[in-house]
Amino acid sequence: MSTEREQDVTSGAGLSRRRVVLEAIRLADQEGIEGLSMRRLAGALDAGAMSLYHYVKSRDELLDAMIDLVFEEIELPPADTDWQTAMRRRSESARQVLARHRWAIGLMDSRTSPGPAHLRHREAVTACLRRAGFPVLMTTHATWLLDSYVYGFALQEASLPFDSAHELANMVEDVYLPQLPPDQFPYLNESAAALVAADYDPADQFAFGLELVLAALDPLRADA
Structure with missing residues (x-):
């Protein structure tokens, strides 16, 4: 999807709302x-600043449109599988998208004028949890918990x-350990040595934590 967007931006075609937002x-x-x-933004598009207001009326409207396209990149929870698999895929997709658009992390739920992709995403997540047997209020709790994570x-x-x-x-051995005298920080030294020996990858933490969240939510379904 990112390649298609890059082509949209650099195609040389005239301005459009989508090109401005991209x-x-x-x-x-x-x-x-x-x-x-x-x-x-106008300078990057080689356009006059006032011409952009034909496509987005304000910076707030621009941010709304940007966040909507970010939501468009996140995979919707598939309807043809169990709820945990569906929410796992959606959550992993959201994490990957936010890694590409780090500026969006603090804006995902701050917009008061959600766009169509944002609303489709919220409807799909809610539908997934409701069909799995979560009561209405518990669906809200579950959504907040998953999004917060x-x-x-x-x-x-x-x-x-x-x-x-x-x-x-490298950082553990060259930066952290020299700051941790073993006699004062024996447990931190123990943890650091174990992480290095295990070739620990922090990225693996996401799946570990997500499984705990999903497992904790499962008994809260009405039909569990």
Whole structure:
């Protein structure tokens, strides 16, 4: 999908709402959301700043549209499988999408004018849980819990100073351990040594935590 979007942005075709929003997403992916302005976006599109207001009336409307396209990338929970598998696939997809669009993590649920992709996503998640037997209010609880876990993990992952098990091992040995005298921090030394020996990859934590969340929710279904 990202390749198709890049082609849309660089095709050289005239401006359109979708092209404006795609370019805004590209800029946010590269530079963060803080510096995104209509003037900056217009410059990237080689257009006049006022011309963009024909497609998006304000920066808030632009953010709404950007978040809607982010939701469009997240896989909807499939209807032809059990609820845990469906929510697992949806959650893993959301994590991957947020890794590509880290600026979006804090905005996913902040918009008061959700777009069509956002609403389709919410309807599909709610339908999945309701069909699995979760009562209405428990469906809301489950959705909040799952989203909190996915967004929280994505936020923590985005802030880590390493990207792989190899980089983590190097940091543990070269940076962390010298700061941990064994006589003062015996358990942290023990943990650090175990992580290095196990070739520990922090990315594996997502699946571990998600399984715990899904297992804890299952008994709360009305028909469990």
